[in-house]
Amino acid sequence: MTKHEGVPYLDLSKEFNSLKEEWFAMICEDGARGSWILGPNVHAFENEVAEFVGTRHAVGVANGTDALYLSLRALGIGPGDEVITTPYTFFSTSEVIDMVGATPVFVDIEADTFNINPALIESAINSRTRAIIPVHLFGNPVDMTAINAIADRHSLAVVEDAAQAFGAQHDAKRVGSMGTTGCFSFYPTKVLGCYGDGGLLTTNNDEIAEAVRKLRNHGAAAAFQHDEVGMNSRLDEVQAALLRLKLKSLDKNIASRQRIAGLYDDRLSKLEITCPSRPANGSHAFNLYTIRSSKRDAVRQALMDNAIGNSTCYPLPLALQEVYQHLDYTTDDFPVSVALGSEVVSLPVFPDMTEDQVDRVCQVIEQVVV
Numbered sequence: 001m002t003k004h005e006g007v008p009y010l011d012l013s014k015e016f017n018s019l020k021e022e023w024f025a026m027i028c029e030d031g032a033r034g035s036w037i038l039g040p041n042v043h044a045f046e047n048e049v050a051e052f053v054g055t056r057h058a059v060g061v062a063n064g065t066d067a068l069y070l071s072l073r074a075l076g077i078g079p080g081d082e083v084i085t086t087p088y089t090f091f092s093t094s095e096v097i098d099m100v101g102a103t104p105v106f107v108d109i110e111a112d113t114f115n116i117n118p119a120l121i122e123s124a125i126n127s128r129t130r131a132i133i134p135v136h137l138f139g140n141p142v143d144m145t146a147i148n149a150i151a152d153r154h155s156l157a158v159v160e161d162a163a164q165a166f167g168a169q170h171d172a173k174r175v176g177s178m179g180t181t182g183c184f185s186f187y188p189t190k191v192l193g194c195y196g197d198g199g200l201l202t203t204n205n206d207e208i209a210e211a212v213r214k215l216r217n218h219g220a221a222a223a224f225q226h227d228e229v230g231m232n233s234r235l236d237e238v239q240a241a242l243l244r245l246k247l248k249s250l251d252k253n254i255a256s257r258q259r260i261a262g263l264y265d266d267r268l269s270k271l272e273i274t275c276p277s278r279p280a281n282g283s284h285a286f287n288l289y290t291i292r293s294s295k296r297d298a299v300r301q302a303l304m305d306n307a308i309g310n311s312t313c314y315p316l317p318l319a320l321q322e323v324y325q326h327l328d329y330t331t332d333d334f335p336v337s338v339a340l341g342s343e344v345v346s347l348p349v350f351p352d353m354t355e356d357q358v359d360r361v362c363q364v365i366e367q368v369v370v
């Protein structure tokens, strides 16, 4: 690459070209069978994910938000209930709590992992608390041993938001296998992404799996028999076919992401920059490589001036957003999340990223931070 070439935040073009022939052939088979909805690829993918993640069940749904929403529905969480979660995540995580009529309760995160701080959870639990939603942020697995110990002590459900962390591990277990349910998004930018929207819920609980299978299909136990109000949230057959292909190379792709993260670490840890921490007892899937710098705005400007993709996840903690004004939180409630909001920037990381591209990103940052 030339000295002045930009670097995209994410480039899936090579991947698409390598998969399209096999994927299109699978779509043609679907066409020949006419099996477009909940067809053989959805069923096969559900079985393959259950085996990969290590759960009894995997249920494909339309997107990650629905996986979270349907978890709460299947758990019977609703008005009058409270659910504890992190303010430092994408909005879906807390949005679904309101969607079932319950109230989100936010607790701050750890500065090194960016994940919910287990030490702060217990003081937020009261008689209305029904569940905890930890988020494996940026691909970094939450300490599920600590979360599950708290949940067990207080008889709470745990809904793992693993949207950004497919394949990550804690204590040799895949994320999505340690909570009451695990929720995945296959949005194109995710570690396991499709070319559209998609999602999936994992669980070892037979009743929850059955409830979600019904709820995703209009609450129907059988054709035209509706036990309750559900929704249309089915994983698409065309996307399931692609996801089956991508699942085969997932561990290899995560290893590539980890290698790129290591290359960034080697260069950037020499500067006044905090590189992402690694889990003490697990493996990071590096959906995002997010650094901290007191010169974040200057770093970001330099990246943009040089056409290098980046993002600032997340500038304002959810608890302080307009939509939650009625909950009366203040910045003092979330010192870590608030501080990170002005210090973080996520750099390009994707399996086909080249060493030259990593080098170019680092060169630009080295011009701004010493």
Ligand SMILES: Cc1ncc(COP(=O)(O)O)c(C=O)c1O
Residues within 6 Å of the ligand: 063, 064, 065, 066, 089, 090, 092, 093, 135, 161, 163, 164, 184, 185, 186, 187, 197, 198, 199
């Ligand atoms: C942490 C987190 N939770 C939930 C979601 C929702 O997933 P989806 O976009 O598939 O609805 C996302 C996706 O952006 C996410 O990053």
